Amino acid sequence: MGKIWLTRRGLLSLLAAATARPARGETPLGVPALYAADPLTGLALRGFDPVSYRLGPEPRAGLAAHEFVWSGLVWRFSGAANRAAFTRSPDTYAPRLGGYDPEGVAGGRLVEADPLVAVLRDDRLYLFRSAEHRARADATLIEAAEARWPALGAGAAIGG
Incomplete structure (x- = not known):
């Protein structure tokens, strides 16, 4: 049986792939969300x-x-x-929008939200990534996120 040799470059490539992460707070493709x-x-x-x-x-x-x-x-x-x-x-x-930040959803991205940064608006629970995002969330942003969510959420639920 032959031996398999792993070069230093190959090992570094494997290590980089194993530790690769999505951008901070964003959901990687292929993850049900x-x-x-x-x-x-x-x-x-x-x-x-x-x-x-x-x-x-x-x-x-x-x-x-x-x-x-x-x-x-x-x-x-x-x-x-x-x-x-x-x-x-x-x-x-x-929470609405799957618990993702409305600003990210409105922009077409699934961005993690902090469950301690929340607001009830029109009797619906919304979570935000930060207090700054919550402060910017006016009715127009929420409407844009709600309009984008059906396609974005459905795509995420079947694996992106």
């Missing part, structure tokens, strides 16, 4: 309770004891009542 998931845990909203955004000034952390799988992701809740509310109407509580 109908809803954004935490890249380390796979949890929706980084484990925050989606119902809690409507109940107080700050979202609450969800608990592993109150999980529900919906749209291919694990969603966590701070209690059984919030889990029950979500299971009855997930579209009411899940």
